[in-house]
Amino acid sequence: MISLYDFLNAANGQLFGEPAAQLFTNFCLDPYLADSSTLFVALQTPRGNTDQYIEEAIQRGAGGVVCTHPPDCETDGVSVVMVRDPFDAMIAWSKYILKKYTPHIVAVSGSSAKSVAVKAIAHLLSQKYGVHGGDIDVSGLLNIPLSLANMRPDDEYLVLKFDVEKPGDMADLLEIASPDIAVICHIDCYHPSTFTSCNQLLDEYRMLVKAVPEQGLVVLNADDAQAAELAETVTAPVRTVAMDVFGADLMAYNILTDTARTGFDLRFGSERFVARWIPLLGKFHLYSALAALAVGQYAGVPLDRGLRALTKLTPIAGRLSPLRGTGGAALIDDSYSANMISTHGALEWLSDVKYEHQAVVILGDMDDLADHTQLGHRAVGIQAAQVADVLITLGAQAAQAARSAVDHGMDSQSVFSAYSVEEVLNAVRRYHLTKDDIVLIKGGREARMEHITRALLDNPEDEPNTVRYMPQVEETDEHPGSQTLYTSWIEVDTAILGDNIGIIRNMLADHVTLCAVIKADAYGHGAVATAHVALQSGATYLAVASMTEALELRDAGIEAPILILTYTPLHAIRQAVRSNLTVTIFDLEQARAYDRAVRDMRDPLKYHVKVDTGMGRMGVLARDALHMFRYLAALSHMQLEGIYTHFSVADEDLDFTREQVAQFKRVVQAVRASGFDVTYAHCANSAGVLQGPEFHMDMVRPGVMMYGMAPAPGLQLPPGINPALSWKTTVLQVKTLPAGHNVGYGNAYTTQETEKIAILPVGYADGLRRSPRSWQSVLIRGQRAPLIGRVSMEKATVSVQHIAGVVPGDEVVLLGSQGDDAITADEVARWLGTINYEVVTNILRHVPRTIS
Known part of the structure; x- marks a missing residue:
């Protein structure tokens, strides 16, 4: 529970108006999920300050609000806390709660399988203690306050994910929570682009294991060379787990896998535990179970009791979770995320279980592999060629895996590269899935492979057992979300593109x-x-x-x-x-x-x-x-x-x-x-x-x-042919200039009166022409905002004096539709004195294309 006065004290906050609710069951970052038991936090996000959504949260029943300024809406019956920075306030509250309740903290880190390990450890420890398992679907520092929100005062153990996404993350996590136990199962040196080398990534994990006190415990995977190496820097006792390397403290062997569970024998010193099993799939997740046993044994849970407890685990959505697919096929949902090591683990499991089954692998783009993107996807393609009977890829990067599979002997007739969910589903339908088929669905978060999982379910009532990502702000016409890392991006609708081509095909003789x-x-x-x-x-x-x-x-x-x-x-x-x-x-x-x-x-x-x-x-x-x-x-x-x-x-x-x-x-x-x-x-x-x-x-x-563009103004396209491309960016800054203020190079524009402007992070280096003519306007909140001043290399300015509520992070449409209006390539061509061909081909290739 979150106490209003604990939060005020910890965050040095100030009440705005009279308090109402004083206890909350959880923090809420999404106004569309607010209810009377939640405390809505208006965070500063990459899309801007979510203060703009306070009214929405209150209308949906939020019991409390944390913000930086007094809300511009009615707040009667709502507890409003004002703080300097809501994120910092949540972190300060987390430190306060951990100091107040002093639970034993188990920190689970590494590149993959953290969620499964958190769940297994929490479940096993709960056989003897009050335990709170942290939020497994949230990454980064926010994982800690969101996990603590519903911790009970009498919980003796707290099991948390310690996610590392960039250098310095581990130091920030350790400043909030000091672990008594650290667990690292897998380290993937196909590291994210935020790290310059594998050693820089390992430094983060070294920091974690060094932080564990001498009376604590560090659990490492002896089969993982990178993880095992960390033992050299540890002062606390180390317990190792393995399946391949002899000499580990806990060793699983005689491993048998199927589509429902994993069986194994276990050795610990002179003790043997024969014919044990867990309801999780594959060796990859067996490491998490072994780590849980090591933690449990340290905490006084006997191995035999721990092994029995692990049989009661349930699979986690999107982590090699078995579901019933169309036609009775075994649908294995591994759509939560994908990097090299977890994808290898999923394909290794498939190789172990396929027997007489037809194995269909549906692979989406893996998560950020930085300089290893092409190499990593091609390596996965090689492994898929040895395992899959059918390989279907989704996305430009995963297409490299498809090509690699063909290059390494897979029949090209059994390999399909798709760029939309519908294309994937069309490819799957060709095979008329039956109970003799196994379908493995794997991909990174941005690939959104859970949509494919849901479409292939035999029973729609199983949807709650699939991955559910929670955006900070619900996508709407006014506030559509964007996951791109770039300042502007292209969206290509392949459904429209396919319809256009189909119409052309129908115009022709056979x-x-x-x-x-x-x-x-x-x-x-x-x-x-x-x-x-x-x-x-x-x-x-x-x-x-x-x-x-x-x-x-x-x-x-x-x-x-x-x-x-x-x-x-x-x-x-x-x-x-x-x-x-x-x-x-x-x-x-x-x-x-x-x-x-x-x-x-x-x-x-x-x-x-x-x-x-x-x-x-x-x-x-x-x-x-x-x-x-x-x-x-x-x-x-x-x-x-x-x-x-x-x-x-x-x-x-x-x-x-x-x-x-x-x-x-x-x-x-x-x-x-x-x-x-x-x-x-x-x-x-x-x-x-x-x-x-x-x-x-x-x-x-x-x-x-x-x-979807006519070759000339006088030629009409057949009905049903439509533009397939949109070009978008977001508002970078909004400010109000006084009369007589210049805008842009050359002082080409001067305000005649007080005028609100918005700065856009896009310019002629992206394809937004500077001269002799430029774009006349863009769309923001469904209205036209005229360009003012000269277009710079990577910035442009528009007037938004007439558009209410524009804030940093708002979507901006340079080409395409928004609300009831649209800017077409033909219209832009008239502005520029050119043809629509030039408009779309002049958008530079470094602007990323998002295929939907």
């Missing part, structure tokens, strides 16, 4: 091939994700602008035919053959040089010939095309696949375009009459597709229309 043009990083939408969506929505061919773009797709595991529309350097032409790419030929000498370059290769170089029918760019002139083809016939190491041209004014001059088509058809007819086997004759870009079947021929190459 014999016409749909070639999706995804050059320029798919017009800024993300090439790999767009390629996957296109191929699942009706496209069977892809087109890019360069060898680099083509190899990016191949590296992501995409095996569909790819046409490189522009010049491929001679030194790269052998790579085109090795990667099964199709190049463009536009000159006879170019063709001869290519032929010489590949003459000793097993496979021929596939190519399309480009014909210039009036564009005046790359291509052989129509009048010279047949002459060139006669010489091409002698190039024995080249394989002709297609012939194409490009329209110059299909969006505005239909007569000229028809003349281009007539010229092109005459060339195609002559080439085919001369005996050349031409699979694809194609000319239609987006404008050509929209103009009708007479332009479609054997294949079409839609580009901009796939992304």
Whole structure:
């Protein structure tokens, strides 16, 4: 319980108005979860100060509020505590409570399996003592006050997670709570980007074990080389657990696993405990159980009693939790988080249990692996290839695991790379899951794999047993959440993208091939994700602008035919053959040089010939095309696949375009009459597709229309085709300037009267053009905020004088919709005096793409 007066004393707080409730069962950080028993804390968050949500919390019944300033709303019947900093106040209260109740503290740390260890230790100690297990779903320093909120005064032991997310975290934790016992089961040296080296990460854990007093206990995993090394710096007694390394104090052996529990024998000194089991899956979690036994034994709980207690444990949601999936399949939900070591542990368990089962692995992007991102995902792909019968990945990073699995022998027909939950589910449905299948779902927090778990449940009533993340502020139209680490980001809706491509496919005759043009990083939408969506929505061919773009797709595991529309350097032409790419030929000498370059290769170089029918760019002139083809016939190491041209004014001059088509058809007819086997004759870009079947021929190459943008103002897109991309940022600062105050470089704007402005952390280095024209406005809280002053390299300024309630952290839409309004690429193009193509492709690639 939280006593109002304990909190006031500890935090040096001040009451605002008359107190009402004096006892609270918990702190509340989310106003939408407030009720009469909770104390709502208006924290300063990355999205700004949550003071703005005090009224919401009170309306939902919050019994008390902690804030920095008097609330701008009615507070009758609510206990309001004002403090200098709410976060610091919670920490000060935590120190006060720990000093007041003096429980024995067990600190569980390491890279993985902390939650399971906390639960196992608390459960085992409760056989003899009053025990409070800490909050297992909250990380960082806030874990301590949130854990203490419902601790009882008579609890003798407190078991806490000590999460380390950046250098210095352990020192901060130890300043609040001094542990009597420390437990470290696993250390993953594929460390987060906040650490410069594994040794820097280990320093955090060294600090923890050194802090344990001589009469305390340190429990280490002897099978983990990094954890075992910590024993050298410990002054307290050390108890080791293991399954592989002989000489450990507690050793499990003869381990048997299935989809419901893990069986083992246990050795402690001369004692043997045979045929024991825990209702947790795999060796990875058995380490947590062994650590709990070590802690229990130190605290006076006999091993035999502890082993019996562990059989009553229940799996934790999202941590290798067994559920019943559709068709009776064994659904193993490991969606809470993922790093290298926990993913390896999950796949190792699957390898041990699959037997006659079909193993389906659904893998999302793993959590922050920093410089090890590509290496880590590829390593997981290698392991998955040895275990999985079917591998489905979700996200750009996990796609590298898919590619690695194929590279290491897994059948490419059993590997799928997806970029949305719906794509994953579509891939799963192909297999008609049965009771003979095991489906392992694993991914990092940002991958949000719990959505897949819920969609695959056989019984929706099992949803409470899945992971539930609690945002600090509920996402709404006015206050949508953002998890990005960057100052601005792109959101691409693959459902819209897929619908667009499906509509285009339906516009074509059955014999016409749909070639999706995804050059320029798919017009800024993300090439790999767009390629996957296109191929699942009706496209069977892809087109890019360069060898680099083509190899990016191949590296992501995409095996569909790819046409490189522009010049491929001679030194790269052998790579085109090795990667099964199709190049463009536009000159006879170019063709001869290519032929010489590949003459000793097993496979021929596939190519399309480009014909210039009036564009005046790359291509052989129509009048010279047949002459060139006669010489091409002698190039024995080249394989002709297609012939194409490009329209110059299909969006505005239909007569000229028809003349281009007539010229092109005459060339195609002559080439085919001369005996050349031409699979694809194609000319239609987006404008050509929209103009009708007479332009479609054997294949079409839609580009901009796939992304929900018209190729020209005068051309209407079919109903149902919509923009798939949004560009967003957040408000960095809000302030009110006096009249006559300048804004930005060159003093280009001067306030005429008192004016409230908002600073945005986005500029021309991100693609927000500075000159000669710039964006005219953005959307904040569903209203247009005009840009004022000059756009800087990484900042811009807007006027929000007319928009009420704007605060730091508010979502800002530069492209896309918010509320009832929208800013489209066409509108921005008019502002800039350019075309919508340039608007979306000029957003720089360092701006992250979030695929949904």
